[in-house]
Amino acid sequence: MAVEVKELLEAGVHFGHLTRKWDPNMAPYVYMERNGIHIINLYKTAAKIDEAGAALSKIANSGRKILFVATKKQAKDIVAEKAGSINMPYITERWPGGMLTNFVTIRKAVKKMASIDRMKKDGTFMTLSKKERLQVDRLRAKLEKNLGSISDMTRLPGALFVVDIKREHIAIKEAQKLNIPIFAMVDTNSDPRQVDYVIPANDDASKSIDKILTHVTASIANGLAERKAEKDATASATEAPKAKAEAPKVKTEATPAKTEAAPVKAVAAEEEE
Known part of the structure; x- marks a missing residue:
């Protein structure tokens, strides 16, 4: 899906922060100043969305997960909806410290959540006292709130997509330690030097966040679709030789006819004698 500057403009992607609050390293992405506010160069934004989209598509095609991180109010629901639609994990509540650097512990918490669910299914939960059931329910609700969206993430993600890198600085640092590629909307x-794939954009307005994530998730969906098509093609290619090998062999009757001729001649010879 090609990115048009006009649609970015209509979504307010170009609005930056007050000039006195800017980071000088963002200078290459600033178009101009208007009424004390920096205006982002949308031509560069469009190019960066295409660049990030191509890279994210490759990661999705390789089978790795992309973890979305956005805990600010304007982005929570949008990220949950967009990431959920392509079956990617996301964090929209408080970032759990050590989420990446101490992933083993996080996985234990997720397994704890799964064990509680099993207790409820097999009836063990009802054998607990009322007070214990209440405590377990509270623990389950807390784990679901913080880790529910990453319950299917069995290994470290192939990339991180962040909305507002200043707010999510802990997530950024953890990803940097583990050399996990970072994609982000950067106001x-x-x-921007903290990020591998910069998308210069307004990260405060919900319309802007929605527009960027629409393009990003579309690229990931394309990568997933290509992966599925490749798997289907490989499966059909391996099944064809098997079907050929299993085909029944047709026996010919010519060989038995020749073998019957010998006894007939022998009988005729005996009669002549």
């Missing part, structure tokens, strides 16, 4: 008040 004029942030340092």
Whole structure:
């Protein structure tokens, strides 16, 4: 899906922060100043969306997960909806410290959530006292709120997509330690050097966030579709030789006819004698 500057403009992607709050490292992405506010160069934004989209599509095609991180009010629901639609994990509540650097512990918490669910299914939960059931329910609700969206993430993500890198600085640092590629919407008040794939954009307006994520998730969906098509093609290619090998062999009757001729001649010879 090609990115048009006009649609970015209509979504307010070009509005940056006050000039006194800017980060000088964002200078290459600033078009001009208007009424004390920096205006982002949308031509560069469109090019960066295409660049990030191509990279994210490749990661999705390889089978790795892309973790979306956005805990600010304007982005929570949008990220949950967009990431959920392509079956990607996301964090929209408080970032759990050590989510990446201490992933083993996080997985244990997720397994704890799964074990509680099993208790409820097999009836063990009802054998607990009323007080214990209440405590378990509270623990389950807390885990669901913080980790529910990453319950299917069995290994470290192939990439991180962040909305507002200043707010999610802990997530950024953890990803940097583990050399996980970072994709992010970066506003004029942030340092783009912390990110591998910068998308200069207004990260405060819900319309802007929605527009960027629509393009990003579309690229990921394309990568997933290509992966599925490749798997289907490989499966059909391996099934064809099997079907050929399993085909029944047709026996010919010519060989038995020849073998019957010998006994007939022998009988005739005996009669002549």
